[in-house]
Amino acid sequence: MQNTVQAKPIAPYLGGKSKLAKTICSIIDNTEHKTYAEPFVGMGGILFRKEKPAKAEIINDYNYEVFTLFRVLQRHYDEFLNQLEYINHSRNHFKYLKDLNPTHLTDIERAARFYYLLRASFGAMASTYGVDKTRPDRFNINKYKKDLAHTVNRLRSVAMENLDFEDFIKKYDSKDTLFYLDPPYYGCENDYGKELFRREDFERIRSTLDSIQGKFILSLNDLPPVREIFKGYYIKEVELLYTVAKNGNKKAKEVIISNYPLD
Numbered sequence: 001m002q003n004t005v006q007a008k009p010i011a012p013y014l015g016g017k018s019k020l021a022k023t024i025c026s027i028i029d030n031t032e033h034k035t036y037a038e039p040f041v042g043m044g045g046i047l048f049r050k051e052k053p054a055k056a057e058i059i060n061d062y063n064y065e066v067f068t069l070f071r072v073l074q075r076h077y078d079e080f081l082n083q084l085e086y087i088n089h090s091r092n093h094f095k096y097l098k099d100l101n102p103t104h105l106t107d108i109e110r111a112a113r114f115y116y117l118l119r120a121s122f123g124a125m126a127s128t129y130g131v132d133k134t135r136p137d138r139f140n141i142n143k144y145k146k147d148l149a150h151t152v153n154r155l156r157s158v159a160m161e162n163l164d165f166e167d168f169i170k171k172y173d174s175k176d177t178l179f180y181l182d183p184p185y186y187g188c189e190n191d192y193g194k195e196l197f198r199r200e201d202f203e204r205i206r207s208t209l210d211s212i213q214g215k216f217i218l219s220l221n222d223l224p225p226v227r228e229i230f231k232g233y234y235i236k237e238v239e240l241l242y243t244v245a246k247n248g249n250k251k252a253k254e255v256i257i258s259n260y261p262l263d
């Protein structure tokens with residue numbers, strides 16, 4: 001595998017892996033594989049931060065807004081930027097876009113809307129208009145252009161799917177495939193939309209992984225039911241420090257589960 005320059009994730013995102021990325025990327029970069037496949041890619045917190053590209057890289061997300069954003073960045077980057085250049089950045093317009101049914105938009109408008117909502121909101125989930133009285137205003141496409149161009153360049157040879165994770169894993173499994181899975185956290189199944197993921201899907205992840213030929217690593221929150229469902233695989237504990245208030249930090253435990261030894 002040849003070294004590549006890392007890129008930045010497309011936008012802030014709930015579960016964006018900023019705290020765990022170094023550990024996970026180092027595991028991926030040190031694992032022999034020819035195909036890299038990510039069933040729950042989100043904004044690419046791992047894909048873009050890892051250093052070594054695999055020969056084939058395929059990413060997937062069941063959320064159509066995520067899929068459309070990646071596809072439009074790959075194929076209509078200039079038109080995407082044009083949409084955002086003179087966007088009416090205001091609380092009213094944010095609310096209008098948030099409440100809009102995106103199925104009425106073209107794919108380019110749809111991708112620009114989703115990107116704008118992610119960038120202009122607090123909390124990285126496109127829900128609350130974000131203005132901070134102590135900082136410069138949040139959304140300015142010129143601020144993001146340089147990183148975005150680099151990210152789009154990194155995406156050129158990456159294939160994108162919009163499948164449920166089970167279909168995706170079965171489709172891309174081989175003895176040379178490495179899967180990195182970052183599903184919604186246990187207890188937060190509805191965070192990305194009700195119809196995408198359910199509590200029972202953790203068992204479905206387990207049974208799907210039980211029958212693969214390739215390698216996998218899976219990150220989740222460290223809870224007894226998670227350890228129970230994935231019992232029998234390698235489980236590595238990681239402790240992370242999250243900032244919760246201006247001066248407060250909170251420790252959280254996560255696990256990296258795999259079907260091959262990590263240390």
Ligand SMILES: C[S@@+](CC[C@H](N)C(=O)[O-])C[C@H]1O[C@@H](n2cnc3c(N)ncnc32)[C@H](O)[C@@H]1O
Pocket residue numbers: 009013014015016017039040041042043044045046060061062063066163164165166182183184185192196197
């Ligand atoms: C924790 S986030 C991934 C975050 C990602 N690691 C990042 O850095 O941005 C989980 C993702 O899984 C997607 N998802 C939820 N249910 C899914 C399913 N059944 N199949 C595939 N993707 C799904 C969500 O749309 C969401 O983008």
